[in-house]
Amino acid sequence: MAITQGVFEVTDGNFDQLVLKSDQPVMIDFWAAWCGPCKALSPVVDEVAAAYEGKVKVGKMDVDSSPATPQRYGVRGIPTLLIFKNGQVQEQIVGYVKREVIEKALNKHVG
Numbered sequence: 001m002a003i004t005q006g007v008f009e010v011t012d013g014n015f016d017q018l019v020l021k022s023d024q025p026v027m028i029d030f031w032a033a034w035c036g037p038c039k040a041l042s043p044v045v046d047e048v049a050a051a052y053e054g055k056v057k058v059g060k061m062d063v064d065s066s067p068a069t070p071q072r073y074g075v076r077g078i079p080t081l082l083i084f085k086n087g088q089v090q091e092q093i094v095g096y097v098k099r100e101v102i103e104k105a106l107n108k109h110v111g
Helices: 015-020 036-051 068-072 099-107
Strands: 007-009 026-031 057-062 080-085 088-094
Touching (some): 007 036, 036 057, 036 099
Parallel strands (some): 007 057
Antiparallel strands (some): 080 088
16 A cells, blocks of 8 residues: 555654654554555545644555554454544444544544
């Protein structure tokens, strides 16, 4: 999956630094290459990243190459979106959802 502008790649190695220590809310899209709904959700996540640029950081994590973090947060099904603020999970969205659902969740945590 190509990482688009405004979206960063998250791994087990950089997760704590990029997500938990962020001074902004961070939304992570947990996905895998073999997951159809993940591919459908990806452009939606990209649109949200563009719309919230400067307010929310958006990252994508491949659960196959970085299995420790999804396990740590109890991510069972994918796609799963987790919204972090101040190092804590604030929202969890599982499965393919419309952009409005994601934005409604983010708006609770943005300035």
